[in-house]
Amino acid sequence: MKQVPGLDALFLHLETPEMPMHVGALHLFELPPGFRGRWINALRKHLQARLPHAPALRRQLAELPLNLVNPVWVDVMPDLRVHVVPHTLEPGAGLAALHAEVARLHVELLPRDRPLWKFHVFEDLTPGDNGRKRVALYTQLHHAAVDGQSAVALAEVLLDLTPEPRELPAPGRRRAKQVQLGTVDQWRLALSEQAKQFIDLAKSLPASAGTLTQVAGSAAGHTLARTAKNVLARFTGAGKVASAASHSMLNLAPRTRFNVAVSATRSFASISLPLPALQAARKALGASLNDAVLYLCSTALRELLKDAGELPRKPLIAAVPVSMREAGDTSAGNQVTMTSLSLGTHIADPKKRFAHIRAATEHMKGGLGALKSLMPTDFPSIGLPWLLSTAARAWGGVAERIPPIVNLVISNVPGPNVPLYLAGARMLTNAPASIVVHGIALNVTVQTYEKHLEVGLIACGEALPEIDALAGHLRAAYDGFIELAAAD
Template sequence: MRQLPGLDALFLHLETPEMPMHVGALHLFELPAGFRGHWVNALRKHLKARLPYAGALRRRLAELPLNFSNPIWEPAEPDLRVHVLQHQLGPDADLPELHAQVAALHCQLLPRDRPLWRFHVFEGLAPAANGRKRVALYTQLHHAAVDGQAAVALAQVLLDLTPQPRELPALPPRGKRSAAHGEVDLLRSALTLQARQWFELARSLPGKAGTLSSLAGSAAGDWLGQTAKGVWARLKGEKAPRSHGMLNLAPRTRFNVPVTATRSFASLSLPLMPLQAARKALGASLNDAVLWLCSTALREFLKAEGELPRKPLIAAVPVSMRESGDTRANNQVTMSALSLGTHIADPAKRFKHIQAASGSMKAGLGSLKSLMPLDFPSIGLPWLLPLAAKAWGGVAEKVPPLVNLVISNVPGPGVPLYLAGARMLSNAPASIVVHGIALNITVQTYEKHLEVGLIACGEALPDIDALATQMAAAVEQFIELAAES
C-alpha cells in the first residue's frame, strides 16, 4: 500500500468543477510519408508496449474507509479505448480550432475511478508545408500524479529519438501481487503512517523553527534597510527606491478573481536560438529572458486595455526541489514570488529589475526548500480542504492578492522526438488556474523552439490571443535590447 504524500494529495482535495487539477500539453505531430489509416490506432499499440515502464499510467486511487486520510494508489490497467480518444476536426483545421478544443477539454474533470490520465487525438488538420499529414495530441495528467519534471520523465519513457520505436530493456520479474487489503488493514496502515509523520514533523520542528527565524530576521532586516533608504531619499528630495523583495502585495488585476468552469488557451512556438544569443549578450539566464518576455507582454496588453497598475505585477514561480536523476512520479516543487517590474516603461531598466528580483529569489531558495515538506499528516484533510477550496472561491476577489499569475519554466529536450512513428513538431504546455490566480503561463524548450502555453479562466481573459500576440512581439524587442546593450 502506498498512500499519497501530502503535497500530491493537495491537488486532489482542492479540486472542484471550477478548478480541475490536471496538467498537460498540446502537441503537433507530422506523420511519416505514406502513412495510411488512423494514427490513434498506432498510438494505442505503442502505449500498450510502453505501459509496463510507465507506472504513473497504471494506477488509480482507492479511498480509505470514511475518507479520513489521503487515498492510496492501487495497480490498475487502463483501457486504452477509454483513455485514448479520437476527435475529427473540420477540413484543414489549424491552431485556432485546436486551442478551442483544448480550452473546452481542459475544463473536464478526470474520472477518479480510473487511472488519472487521458489522451485526445485530433485528425483533420491542414497538412504540413511539405505536404505530409499532421495530427494533434492533447494530453491530460492529474497533478496529483506528476509535477513538471515527473511529466518530463514520463515523456522519456513514451517518446523515441527516431521514427522507429526503440527496444526497452527487459523489466525484472514482477513479484506476486499482494492480496487486496481489507478495511482493518488499511486503517491500521494509515494510522501507523500518520503516527510516523507526526513524529518526523515534531523531530524536524526545531531545525525548521531556526531557519524560519533566520528568514524572518533577514526579511525584517531587508524591510528596515529599505525603509531607512526611503526616509533618507525623501529627506534629500529624491524618489524612494522600490523594493525587489516579496513583502509587497500584488496589485489587483482582472486575473485576481474566482475562476469559473471555462478556459481560454493559446500556444506559441518562439525561436530559441535568437533568444539564447540575446540573453548571453545581456549576461542573463534563459529564465530571466522568459520573465522579461512575460513582463513585456503583460505590460503592453494591460496598457492597451487601460488596466496597467501603477504597482508591478507579481508572479508565482514554481521551483523544483527534485534531485538530479530522481524520476519518481510525484510532486517535488515549491513556490516563490517575483516582481515583474511592469511599472517600469524603459525595457532595459525593467530587465535589470527582473534580474535583481530573480537573484533575490534564488538567494533565498536554499532555506525555503528546507521548510517545505513533501509529506505531512493528513487526518481530516479530505473533509476540510474541499470546504476550504469552496470558501476561498467566495472570498478570492475580496482578499488582497499576493500574486497575479503563475509563470513556470520547464527545461525540455534539444533534439527532435517521435511518438508511435510520428515526429513531434511542437509541445505547448497547458497547466492549472485557481481561484484568485486566473492566468498561467508555462514554457518549455523543445528542439530549436521555446514552446509557450497560456491558459486562463475564460471569463477573466477571453482575449488570451491578444496576450499571446504581445508575447510574440516581445521577442523582437528583446533581441533589440541585447543589440543596444
C-alpha cells in the same frame, strides 16, 4: 500500495469543477512518409508496450475509510480505449480550432475510478508545407501524480529519438490488479502511515528551527515579515503608514482582472518562439533564460493591460514554481514549492524593466535556498480531505475580497534539445497547458524543445477571453528583447 503524499494530495482535495487540477500539453506531430491507417491505433499499441515502464500511467486512487486521510495509490492496467480517445475537427481547421478544443477539454475533470490521465487525438489535420500528414495530441495528467520534472521523466519513457521505437528492457513480472483490503486492514494502513508522518515531522523540527533562525535574519525573513505585516494592516486598517509601506515594499500585488474567482471555462493559446536567437540575446545581456522568459511575460502583460486601460501603477507579481527535486530523481509525484517576484510592469523603459526583473530574481534566489528545506512534501493528513475540500468550495466566494499576493503563475520547465518521436510520428511543437485557480486566473508555462521556446497560455475564459492578444504581445516582446540585446 502507497498512500498519496501530502503535497500531491493537495491537488486532489482542492479540485472543484471550476478548478481542475490536471496539467497537460498540446502536441503537433508529423507522420512519417507513407504512413497508412489511423495513428490512434499505432499510439495505443505503442503505449501498451511502454506501460510496464510508466508507473504514473498505471496508478489509480483508492479511498481509505470515511475519506478521513489521504487515499492510496494502487497499481492497475488502464483500458487504452478509454484513456486514448479520438476527436474530429471541421475540414481545414487550423491551430485556432485546436486551441478552442483544448480550452473546452481542459475543464473536464478526470474520473477518479481509473488512472488519472487521458490522451485526446486529432487526426486528418491540414498537411504541412512539405505535404506530410499531421496529427495533434492533447494530454491530460493529474497534478497529484506528476509535477513538471516528473512529467518530463514520463515523456522520456514514452518518446523516442528516432521514428523507429526503441526496445526497452523486459520488466520484471508483475500483476496489475485492484487490491481489496478489509476495513480493519484499511484503518491499520491509515493509522500506521499517520504515525510515521508525525514521527518524521517531529524529527525535522530541530533542523527546521535552526533554518528559521537563519531565515529570520536574512532578506527572505524580512520580506516575509513585511508581507505578513502589510496583509494584517489591510485587514485591520492599521493606519496610512502600513498601507504606504505595502505599496512601496511591493509585498502585495495590485488587483487586476486575473484576481477573480474562476469559472468552469478556459481560454488557451500557444506560440513557438525561436530559441537560438533568444539564447544569444540573453547571453549578450549576461542574463539567464529564466530572466528572459520573465521579461517577455512582463512586457506582454504590460502592453495587454495598457491597451485595455487597466495597467496598474504597482508592478504585477508573479508566482514562480521552483523544483525541489534532486538531480537524477525521476520519481512520480510533486517536489515543488512556490515563490514570487515583481515583474516591473510599472516601468516603461525596457532596459530598466529588465534590470528590475534581474534584481528581483537575484533577491529571490538569495532567500530560497534556506526556505526550500522548510517545505515538506509529506505530512500527516488526518481530517485534511474534509477540511480542504470544504475550503476549496468556499474559496471561490472570498477570492475577490482578499488582497491578492500574486497576479499570475509563470512556470519555466527545461526540455530536450533534440527532436522526439511518438509511435513513429515526429513531434513538432509541445505547448504546455497548466492550472488556474480562484484568485489567479492566468497561467503561463514555457518549455524548451529542440530549437524553440514553447509557450502555453491558459486562463479563465471570462477573465481573459482575448488570450490570443496576449500571445501576440509575447511575439512582439520577443522581437523587442532581441533588439534590446543588439542595442546594448
